[in-house]
Amino acid sequence: MATTQHTLSIAFIGGGNMAAALAAGLAGRLCPASAIHVLEINESAHDPWLAKGMTVSARPDDALAGRKVWVYAVKPQQLQEAVAATRAWLDDDTLVLSVAAGIRSDTLAAWLGTPDAPWQRLVRCMPNTPALVGAGATGLAALPGATAQDRDLAQSILGSVGLTVWVADDAALDAVTALSGSGPAYVFLFLESLIQGAQALGLDARQARQLALATLDGATQLAAESTESPAVLRERVTSKGGTTAAALAVFAQAQLPQTVAHAMAAAAQRGRELGDEFGGAAGSAAKEGSQAGRK
Numbered sequence: 001m002a003t004t005q006h007t008l009s010i011a012f013i014g015g016g017n018m019a020a021a022l023a024a025g026l027a028g029r030l031c032p033a034s035a036i037h038v039l040e041i042n043e044s045a046h047d048p049w050l051a052k053g054m055t056v057s058a059r060p061d062d063a064l065a066g067r068k069v070w071v072y073a074v075k076p077q078q079l080q081e082a083v084a085a086t087r088a089w090l091d092d093d094t095l096v097l098s099v100a101a102g103i104r105s106d107t108l109a110a111w112l113g114t115p116d117a118p119w120q121r122l123v124r125c126m127p128n129t130p131a132l133v134g135a136g137a138t139g140l141a142a143l144p145g146a147t148a149q150d151r152d153l154a155q156s157i158l159g160s161v162g163l164t165v166w167v168a169d170d171a172a173l174d175a176v177t178a179l180s181g182s183g184p185a186y187v188f189l190f191l192e193s194l195i196q197g198a199q200a201l202g203l204d205a206r207q208a209r210q211l212a213l214a215t216l217d218g219a220t221q222l223a224a225e226s227t228e229s230p231a232v233l234r235e236r237v238t239s240k241g242g243t244t245a246a247a248l249a250v251f252a253q254a255q256l257p258q259t260v261a262h263a264m265a266a267a268a269q270r271g272r273e274l275g276d277e278f279g280g281a282a283g284s285a286a287k288e289g290s291q292a293g294r295k
């Protein structure tokens with residue numbers, strides 16, 4: 001596979017939180033930092049990229065040309081404009097990845113291509129911010145026109161920053177978004193709650209943070225390495241009439257499992273809404289752009 005440190009060059013369009021997590025995870029793993037170019041319209045955000053040895057522009061320019069992979073990492077609401085501004089630099093060999101929540105592959109393909117020939121070499125990805133430390137989890141779905149090599153390349157890029165799972169379609173990616181895309185925020189909220197709870201019980205902030213982090217880490221490691229279900233592992237902690245039972249009774253009363261399911265359904269629904277909001281405009285936007293934007 002042609003994904004060596006020497007041949008792979010990547011452009012990020014949008015240099016915010018997710019691009020920073022992916023680029024930091026990729027640099028030195030799959031390509032040198034100098035092979036990563038970032039197009040970020042906010043110039044005040046350029047210094048951290050330059051400090052990492054990556055190149056950066058505030059406007060689309062020839063630094064985009066000839067890059068093997070482009071990763072669109074702007075907000076869903078910014079994606080159509082970002083595509084319109086950059087597509088002139090696309091060439092037929094470019095593999096396009098999008099990490100934008102909700103925006104469907106067909107919609108983006110129409111924005112990138114023409115009404116008669118939507119872009120084919122497209123893999124939609126839903127990564128998460130633990131990619132920053134090489135512990136990401138990404139769902140991927142390719143358009144049927146993406147080649148086996150495109151899929152391999154997307155796999156190597158996202159695989160270099162953590163776990164990858166291929167899913168069938170956009171609907172499944174909305175589910176991935178609700179689980180692993182947004183999931184780190186759920187875990188951080190639980191972590192914050194554990195730390196606050198421990199401090200309310202008299203531990204100092206440092207003790208609370210250390211013990212809370214080690215507990216989450218230890219429990220997830222145990223669950224990953226065990227052949228037993230999380231439910232069985234939970235029962236092992238829970239002595240009849242003991243402390244854990246007292247705590248779990250409070251969680252049950254607050255309907256924690258139902259609340260988590262409800263929250264995830266809201267995230268998936270938001271993904272579908274974003275898809276609907278922008279999907280309807282795909283054809284007309286592509287028609288307006290037609291070939292004019294392409295070199």
Ligand SMILES: NC(=O)C1=CN([C@@H]2O[C@H](COP(=O)(O)OP(=O)(O)OC[C@H]3O[C@@H](n4cnc5c(N)ncnc54)[C@H](O)[C@@H]3O)[C@@H](O)[C@H]2O)C=CC1
Binds near residue numbers: 014015042082127129
């Ligand atoms: N933050 C997260 O945990 C995750 C985010 N995502 C997706 O990643 C995408 C980016 O999210 P974040 O990084 O959190 O947002 P962000 O707001 O931190 O980053 C977006 C960046 O794009 C820049 N930008 C906007 N329009 C531009 C244009 N036309 N050309 C170049 N740069 C432009 C903005 O100045 C900003 O720095 C979103 O679509 C989101 O759905 C996906 C998975 C996880």
Ligand SMILES: O=C(O)[C@@H]1CCC=N1
Binds near residue numbers: 101182
């Ligand atoms: O909150 C969001 O919309 C993005 C997508 C998944 C995580 N962050």
